[in-house]
Amino acid sequence: MHNVLTRKLGRLARLGPEDEALLASTIxxxxxxxxxxxIANQGAAAFEIHLxxxxxxxxxxxxxxxxxxxxxxxxxxxxxxxxxxxxxxTEYTISTLTACTVVSLTRRTLLSLAERPAIAHALWxxxxxxxxxxxxxxxxxxxxxxxxxxxxxxCEMLTRxxxxxxxxxxxxxxxITQTELGDALGLSTVHTNRxxxxxxxxxxxxxxxKSVTILDVAGLKAFCGFxxxxxxxxxxxxxxxxxxxx
Amino acid sequence: MHNVLTRKLGRLARLGPEDEALLASTIxxxxxxxxxxxIANQGAAAFEIHLxxxxxxxxxxxxxxxxxxxxxxxxxxxxxxxxxxxxxxTEYTISTLTACTVVSLTRRTLLSLAERPAIAHALWxxxxxxxxxxxxxxxxxxxxxxxxxxxxxxCEMLTRxxxxxxxxxxxxxxxITQTELGDALGLSTVHTNRxxxxxxxxxxxxxxxKSVTILDVAGLKAFCGFxxxxxxxxxxxxxxxxxxxx
DNA sequence: CGTATCATTGACTATCGTCAATCTCTGTGG
DNA sequence: CCACAGAGATTGACGATAGTCAATGATACG
Numbered sequence: 151m152h153n154v155l156t157r158k159l160g161r162l163a164r165l166g167p168e169d170e171a172l173l174a175s176t177i178x179x180x181x182x183x184x185x186x187x188x189i190a191n192q193g194a195a196a197f198e199i200h201l202x203x204x205x206x207x208x209x210x211x212x213x214x215x216x217x218x219x220x221x222x223x224x225x226x227x228x229x230x231x232x233x234x235x236x237x238x239x240t241e242y243t244i245s246t247l248t249a250c251t252v253v254s255l256t257r258r259t260l261l262s263l264a265e266r267p268a269i270a271h272a273l274w275x276x277x278x279x280x281x282x283x284x285x286x287x288x289x290x291x292x293x294x295x296x297x298x299x300x301x302x303x304x305c306e307m308l309t310r311x312x313x314x315x316x317x318x319x320x321x322x323x324x325x326i327t328q329t330e331l332g333d334a335l336g337l338s339t340v341h342t343n344r345x346x347x348x349x350x351x352x353x354x355x356x357x358x359x360k361s362v363t364i365l366d367v368a369g370l371k372a373f374c375g376f377x378x379x380x381x382x383x384x385x386x387x388x389x390x391x392x393x394x395x396x
Numbered sequence: 397m398h399n400v401l402t403r404k405l406g407r408l409a410r411l412g413p414e415d416e417a418l419l420a421s422t423i424x425x426x427x428x429x430x431x432x433x434x435i436a437n438q439g440a441a442a443f444e445i446h447l448x449x450x451x452x453x454x455x456x457x458x459x460x461x462x463x464x465x466x467x468x469x470x471x472x473x474x475x476x477x478x479x480x481x482x483x484x485x486t487e488y489t490i491s492t493l494t495a496c497t498v499v500s501l502t503r504r505t506l507l508s509l510a511e512r513p514a515i516a517h518a519l520w521x522x523x524x525x526x527x528x529x530x531x532x533x534x535x536x537x538x539x540x541x542x543x544x545x546x547x548x549x550x551c552e553m554l555t556r557x558x559x560x561x562x563x564x565x566x567x568x569x570x571x572i573t574q575t576e577l578g579d580a581l582g583l584s585t586v587h588t589n590r591x592x593x594x595x596x597x598x599x600x601x602x603x604x605x606k607s608v609t610i611l612d613v614a615g616l617k618a619f620c621g622f623x624x625x626x627x628x629x630x631x632x633x634x635x636x637x638x639x640x641x642x
Numbered sequence: 643c644g645t646a647t648c649a650t651t652g653a654c655t656a657t658c659g660t661c662a663a664t665c666t667c668t669g670t671g672g
Numbered sequence: 673c674c675a676c677a678g679a680g681a682t683t684g685a686c687g688a689t690a691g692t693c694a695a696t697g698a699t700a701c702g
Contacts, residue, residue, distance in 0.1 A: 211535050214621045219535040233524045236517065241528060241626055271482065277523060278479045282487060284530040289457050289465040292537050292582030296658075327680060336538030338659050343682060359667080359680085375460045380487055542690075573648060584691050589650060605648085605699080 153177050154203055154314060158227035161383065163272035172266065176259060177201070180251045185325065189230060189244040189252060196234030198254040202226055205250030206324075209242040210333065220334035222283065223247075223307065226314045232277060235260055248325055279382040286380045291336045294374065296345045299335050301374035304355060306381070308364050313383045321363040399423050400449055400560060404473035407630035409518035418512065422505060423447070426497045431571065435476060435490040435498060442480030444500040448472055451496030452570075455488040456579065466580035468529065469493070469553065472560045478523060481506055494571055525628040532626045537582045540620065542591050545581050547620035550601060552627070554610050559629045567609040 152160075156173045159165060165173075180203050183189060189200055192212060207224040221242060224230055230244045235257055264270045283306075290302050311322045332342040349355050354370045356363040364370055398406075402419045405411060411419075426449050429435060435446055438458060453470040467488060470476055476490045481503055510516045529552075536548050557568045578588040595601050600616045602609040610616055 209531075211531065213535065213539060217539050219538045221531045221534050233527070236520055236524060237628060239625075242531065274482055277527070278483060281479070281523070281527045281530060284527060284534065285455070285457065285467045285488065288467045288530065288533055288537065289459065291534065292465045293459060293463050328682095329680080339680095340660075340682085341658055344658095347682085379485075382483060574650095575648080585648095586650085586692075587690050590690095593650085 154227040155201060158276075158314070159269060159272040162275040163268045165268050165272070169266050169268050172263065173269070176255070176263060177203070177253055180253050183246050183250045183252050185246055185249050187246050189246060189250075190234075190240050192240060192243040194240055195238060196231060196240045198256060199232060199234050199260050200230040200244065201253045201255060202228050202230065203251040203253055206247040207244055207250055208247055208330075208334070209244055211242045218333055219336070220330065221287070222280070223310075223334070225310055226316065228280075229276065232260075232273070232280075247330075248323060275382065282380045282382055296335070296337055296341060297348055298374040299337070300331075300342070300345050300349060301354065301370050302376055303331075303335060304349075304362060304364060305371055305374060305376040305378075307362070308367070309376075309378045309381060309383075313381075319363075320365075320367055321361055323360060324362040325360045400473040401447060404522075404560070405515060405518040408521040409514045411514050411518070415512050415514050418509065419515070422501070422509060423449070423499055426499050429492050429496045429498050431492055431495050433492050435492060435496075436480075436486050438487060438489040440486055441484060442477060442486045444502060445478060445480050445506050446476040446490065447499045447501060448474050448476065449497040449499055452493040453490055453496055454493055454576075454580070455490055457488045464579055465582070466576065467533070468526070469556075469580070471556055472562065474526075475522065478506075478519070478526075493576075494569060521628065521630070528626045528628055542581070542583055542587060543594055544620040545583070546577075546588070546591050546595060547600065547616050548622055549577075549581060550595075550608060550610060551617055551620060551622040551624075553608070554613070555622075555624045555627060555629075559627075565609075566611070566613055567607055569606060570608040571606045 152170070153174065155177055156165070156170055159173070160170075183205075185205075189207060190196070202224050204226050206226075207230060208220050209222040209224070209230070210218050210220045212218045224244070230252075231240055234240060264273060286306075290299050294302060307324065308317060308320065308322065311317050316322055328342045328346065329339045331337075331346075332339050335342070337345070346357065349370075350357065354364070354366050354373065356365055370376070398416070399420065401423055402411070402416055405419070406416075429451075431451075435453060436442070448470050450472050452472075453476060454466050455468040455470070455476070456464050456466040458464045470490070476498075477486055480486060510519060532552075536545050540548060553570065554563060554566070554568065557563050562568050574588045574592065575585045577583075577592075578585050581588070583591070592603065595616075596603065600610070600612050600619065602611055616622070
């Protein structure tokens with residue numbers, strides 16, 4: 151009867167039965183949010199912290215000239231705005247990519263969770279992993295050509311989504327537009343389109359409106375030099391059953 | 397008799413006299429490090445956490461193809477590798493830009509600091525500010541033209557260095573090469589050189605081997621749309637004496 | 643002085659962005 | 673069942689931005 155968060159935290163720290171019970175009693179009252187909705191707005195006061203239970207969302211920042219940059223993707227088990235715990239104002243917008251189940255927690259609730267050392271430790275780790283992903287994104291955008299950039303991005307999505315059980319046969323739901331992809335990777339829509347075609351022509355990936363399939367996982371990783379260490383996913387779930395062997 | 401860290405943390409949380417005493421007794425045995433030295437190496441085990449007391453350093457990640465990306469700049473009062481507190485392996489290299497004074501702390505020492513709520517709160521905030529700067533860097537590299545990118549970078553350096561008292565008359569020590577600048581901003585050395593010339597020709601900045609002078613602070617900020625909120629510098633130091641009005 | 647490092651330049655190329663048109667798909671209303 | 677609208681994908685043509693290569697200056701330091 152574990153929820154995503156319990157499983158995720160459990161991979162990062164040794165939770166006792168009391169920790170799990172506390173988490174189970176806290177993480178409830180999930181709210182359904184449709185795709186392409188705003189969860190929290192850049193510049194707005196941060197009263198609540200949002201946790202994704204299912205679905206995907208992203209953080210994005212808007213510039214004066216009307217463009218924007220997507221700065222992170224959020225998966226099941228991720229907190230959208232943990233910094234609202236301490237900072238007063240959210241400095242990015244959070245939008246859903248797919249339909250999501252979201253839990254809203256007050257600061258007080260989260261602080262009470264953080265009083266348990268194992269949970270605090272795991273939350274710390276999540277925050278650090280978040281920063282680590284940001285640094286790798288910086289490397290990706292700053293120093294990789296657009297084809298490797300796309301490739302690296304898909305490798306990351308594959309790996310992170312797999313870690314929360316959202317990948318089947320190297321395929322995952324990913325209803326992203328090419329404009330959004332470009333906004334995430336610092337590319338124009340047109341260029342994103344062309345590079346995407348290259349990756350398809352190279353039989354690395356297959357894409358449709360709603361999902362992405364990685365046709366050649368090893369090849370794609372080799373192509374962009376993907377090394378998943380920076381994701382800090384912790385030890386693999388002990389309960390795993392999928393994708394054994396071959 | 398406050399050190400940089402005490403002052404910085406004091407701006408982020410309300411430290412009691414005991415907090416300050418603890419910090420003062422902990423932050424000692426500073427080590428001098430020359431410019432262009434490695435403090436901690438990508439991939440090495442993280443035994444100690446490093447704190448910059450004076451000087452500047454930077455974090456950078458290396459790619460397989462020999463290029464690198466500088467992902468953060470570290471100023472007095474910044475921790476270089478707070479994540480070593482929890483993660484076992486540093487995933488970036490830390491190098492000094494100038495001669496630095498550095499304090500090395502064991503995990504145990506840092507954990508004992510974090511037992512005091514005000515200090516823990518301030519450390520939290522520092523970590524969040526760090527992530528916030530990373531997100532803004534992503535915006536900068538992903539979505540700003542190279543001239544605005546450079547401009548924004550200099551605005552950030554000016555603001556951060558000023559907050560730790562390292563700016564006099566809009567001028568600060570900054571012995572960075574154009575190659576390093578390019579590595580930080582996702583640009584080639586040659587292009588960095590040319591854009592730098594534009595900024596000089598526009599009378600925005602003056603640069604020499606060792607320092608940067610911002611000739612037109614308001615103009616530079618307006619040019620790139622700089623908004624310092626993301627730096628989360630907290631309330632200005634109560635003890636300030638420099639740069640009052642006139 | 644000689645050497646090393648960095649800055650600067652020119653010429654050329656590659657990558658990437660912009661604009662505008664067209665195509666495809668999906669869902670809707672009739 | 674079909675026409676139509678709208679969103680997103682795709683194309684081509686073109687231009688701008690940025691990278692590469694290689695040579696030349698400038699500066700600092702021993």
